Amino acid sequence: MKEVEKTAIGSDAEVVNEVTKGDEVHKPNTEGFSRRNFLGVSPTVLATAALVGLTAQAQDTRDTRKADKDTSASDPGPENSPLLDENPSSNMPPPTDHGDIGPIWYSFDLAHKRVQEGGWTHEVNSKVLPSSKDLTGVNMRLTAGSFREFHWHTADEWAIMEYGNARVTVLNPDGTMFIDDVTKGDLWLFPAGYPLSIQGLGPDGCQFLLVFDEGDFSEDGTFLLSETIAHTPRNILAKNFRLDPSAVAKLPTDQLYIFPAKLPQSLAQDKAAIGGRRVESPIRYTFKMSSMAPTRKAPGGEVRIVDSRNFPPNKNIAAALVTLKPGALRELHWHPNASEWQFWLAGKGRMTIIMNEGRARTMYFNANDVGFVPRVATHYIENTGTTDSTFLEMFKADQFVDVSLNNWLRHAPPEAVTSHLNLGPELIAKIPAEKELVIAG
C-alpha cells in the first residue's frame, strides 16, 4: 500500500500554485486539488478528464501543466513517517475524498494510560474524538485477583471481554444480586446507577472493552464506594452502619479505584455466601456472544448482532461484531437511528465515509483503533490485510438498524435506477438484491 501511495504522490500531483487562465488568476484550491486527482495516476490518464465530467477550468489547468515539473503534492517539510505509513490516505487522500467531515479516527494506543497496582485503564471519549457524542470506550486490564472497586455511574455500561477471566457483580435496586464469571467473547450490560464490581480471575486476570452511552463519559468520574465512605462524616457512618468508632476508624479514607486482592472462592461458593436463590437476580446481565450463532454468515465473513431483541437488559447500546476475511467488504450502508462508534479488535482495514455536500474521508484502521461514523452517513469497510479483521459497530440505540445501498437499488423500480446510474437492466440485475452485510473479496 505504501508503495502504491508513493507512486500516486509522485505522478498524480496537480498544480496548486496560482494558475493563469487568460487574464484571470485562479487561486489554489485544495478542494479542486483533490477533485483533479480523480484523473488517475499517470499523465496519460489525463486524457480521460472529459469522461469524468470535470469543469472546463480544471480541464484547462490540466492541459497546461507539465507533469514532469509538477511538484504540487511534494512535501519537503518534516514528516511523521510511521504515522504516514499507517494511514496514507489521511495525508494524501484518494481522489474521491473531498471536503472535511471532522475527525473519524483515534486509537487507544494514543490515549493516556492510568496504571495502578492491579491494572490500568484508558479511554477514548469526546475529549479526544470530538465528533463522537453518543458513546465512550474504556479499555481496562485487571491482574488476577485485582478489583475495579465497587462503583456506579450515570451511564449504562456495556462490555466485551477481550482476554482472560473475570467475576462481575451487580445489585438490583430490589436487593437481588447478579453474579457471574465471564471469559473472552462474553458481554455484560449494567444499567446506569446500579452498583457493580469487576474482579480479575486466574490464571492471568482479564482485559475488556467498556462502552458507555455518554460521549463525554470518563472512567475518572465514576461514583466510588471508597470516596462515598471517605466523604461521609464519621459519626454518620457509625450511626448508619451501627458500628462503633473503633470500627469506623478502619474504613478507607482515600480512593481505591483499581487495587489488588486475593482471588475469590468459586462462583458457586460466592453465590451461596450471599444467600443463594433467595437473592438471585431475575435478570441475567451477561451474554455469551462468542457461542452465539452468527446473525449472518457469508463467504466473506460473519456478523453477530446483539441488542435489546436478544439481550433484553441491553436497552440503550446496540452492537454488531463483524469479521471480514481478507479482501472482503462490509457493504455500503448507513444507520438511520444512530452514529456508529467502532472498535477494532483484530486485523486491519480501510473505511470511507461519504457525507452530504460532496464530502468524503478515507482512513485506515488497525487493532485497538476507534472509528466514528456520523448518523446516516454512507460507509464501507474493506479488509485490506492478509488476516481476518474483526471490529465492533456500536450504537446508542435499542436496536441495530442499517440501510443497504444494494438493497435500495434493487428494490427500487429498475427504470428509475437506470435513469440515475446509466446502467441497463442487465447490469442492474448483477447488483446483489438483498442486504448481504458482508461481500466476499
Ligand code: MN
Ligand atoms: Mn456501519
